[in-house]
Amino acid sequence: MLKMMIRTTTAATSSSCYCWSSRGMNCLHSNSTFLVFVNNYFAFFHSQPSKPIKSTRTQLEQPKRDLPKITNVEDAFNLFDRMLQMRPLPSVVRFTKILGQVAKLKHYSAVISLDNQMGVSRIRHDIYTLTILINCYCHLNQMGFSLSVLGKFFKLGLEPNVFTFATLINGFLLENRVVQAAELFNKMINAGNCQPDAVTYGTLVKGFCMKGNNSAAIHLLRKMEEGACKPGLVVYNTIIDSLCKDKLVDDALNLLSEMMSKGIAPNVFTFTSLIHEVCKLGKWKEAKGLLNEMVSKNVFPDVYTFSVLVDTLCKEGMVGEAEGVVEMMIERDIQPGTVTYNSLMDGYCLRGEMSKARKVFKLMPSKGSMVNVFSYSILINGYCKRKMMDEAMMLLQEMSRKGLVPDTVTYSTLADGFCKVGKLGDAQKLFSEMQACGQLPDVQTYAVLLDGLCKNRQLSTAIQLFKEMEGKKLDVNIVIYTILIEGLCIAEKIESARELFFGLSSRGLQPNVRTYTIMINGLCIGGRTSEAEKLLIEMEEKGCSPNGWTYNIIIRGFINNNESVRAMELIQQMVEKGFSADASTTELIIDLLCKDKVDPALLPLMQKENYELNLPQLKLNRSSDHPNKH
C-alpha cells in the first residue's frame, strides 16, 4: 500500500504544478459530455444553410439616405466643417443627423464639441438635437449636464417628448440611480401628457434587472399587460436575460413559453441569453437543444451567439474546438469580432500558451478587429499568472502609447501579479498610479492588495488599508473578511481571527467554504482541533458543504496535533464523500506510516476496501479547491 501511496503522491504533485490557473479547472468534471455537445454541434451547423436569408428591410432603407454614411469621427468633423461654410446654412436637421450618427459610434464627447460648433454658428437646437445631447452626457456619466440641457428645452419653448424622458431615465440607470429613474417614470404617468411607451417601460425594467430585482421587473411587466402599452420582445428579453444571469434558467424558460404563447417570437437576443447561461451551467444537451430550436424558428446565431460558444469552449480548455468555431463563423460570413478574439486569447492564456495568445493579438487588426482594453487585460493576466511581470508591464506601457486607458481591472490584475511574486512595493505603486490616472480601486482591487499584505505578513498595513476601504463607501464583502481572517491566522492571532469570524453574522455576512476552511485551519494551528471539528459540522448544517480542500486542511490539522486516530476517521469521511488527499496531506500520512506512528488499532480502518480503492484518486486533486482564489 505504501508503494501505491508514493506513486500517487508524485502524480498529485505533478498535476498540481500543471494546473497553475484556478479558472478553467472545471474542465475536469464534464469534458466528455461537452465534447459530445461540440461534435453534435459541428455536425448540426454543417447541415444548416450557410447563410441565413437576409431581411429585405435593410435593402429598403438604403435609398432614403441622403447623407454619406459616417464611419469615423474624422469624417464627421470634416463634413461638419464643410456644412458650416455653406451659405445659406443647411438646416438643423442635417446637422442633427450627423450628431446622431456620431453618437451611434459612441463618440459622445465628439458630439458635444460638434454641438458647440453649431452653437457658435447660431444654429438653433431642436428636440432631436437636445435629446441626442442629453444621451451623450448620460453616457459620459454627467447627469448634471443632461439635466441642464433639459432646462434648455424650456428656454427655447420646446417640450420634451417621450424620447427625452426615456433617455433621461436611461441616464439615471447608467449612474445606478434606479430610484430617480423610477421617480421620473412615475412623474410621466402622473403628469398625463406624455405617457411612457414600450421603450420607456423597457428601460425601467432594465433598471430593476440591473439591481437584481427580478420581481420588480416582472411586476412592471404585469402592469404593462393591464395597460395600453403591452410588453414586447425587448421587455421579455431583458427579463429573460436577467433571470439567466441569476441562474434561474427554468424561470427564464417559463417566460420564453409565455411570450411565445402571446405570439411574440423570440429572436437571437433571447436565444443568446439562454444559451449563454445553459453553457455556463454545463448543460450541453440543453444548449444543443436551444441551438436547434432557434434555427428551426429561422433565428440564426450571430457573432454574439458564436462568441458565447467560443468563450465556453475556451473556458473548458478546448481551444482547438474554439478555433474551429471561429473558422466556421468566417465560412458562414459572420465576421468574428474583438470579443470573439479576446475570448480565444483568454483560452490560450488559461493554458499558459502565451505565444499563441500573442499571435491572435497581433493578427486581430488585420482581421478587422481592433484590440481594446479587454485584449490587453487578458494578455496581461496571462503573463501575470505565469509570473512574467516584465512582459505584463511592457503591455501596460504599450497601452498608453496606443491611446488605450487601462482600467480598474487592468491595474488590479497587475497588482495581483506583483503580490503573488512577493513584490508588494510594485503592487502598491500601481495602486497609487491607478488613482492618479482617475481609475478608482474597487472591492476586488482592495482584495488583491489586502491578500498580498496578509500573505506577506504585513498585517498592520493591511488593517490600515481595510480602514481606508471602509471609509470609502465600498461594500465590504465576505471575500475581504476572509482575507483578513486568514491574515490574522497567518500572524497566529487566532483569538482575533475567531472574533472576526463569529462577528460576521452581525454584519449580515455569511461565511463561505473558503471562510470556514481558513477558520478551521486557524483553529487547528491554535491547537483547537475539537472546535475546528465543530465548525466542520456546523458548516455542513448551514448548507455550506465542505470540499476537498476543507478536508485536507482539517486532516492535516489533526495529524499535526498528533491526533492521528481522529485524522484517520476524517480521511475515511473525506474519501466517502468522493474527495481525496492532496500532495501535502499524503506526505503527512506517509510520514506517519514511516515513523510507525500509526496506532495498530487504526490499521483495520486504513485497509478498508473503500479507502484503498480510492487512493488512486490522489492524482485527481483539484486545485479549484485551493485557497488561491477568491
Added chain:
DNA sequence: CTAGGGTTAG
C-alpha cells in the same frame, strides 16, 4: 435627425 435587450478581462 433622438431612446431600451444578448458576447470578452481582475
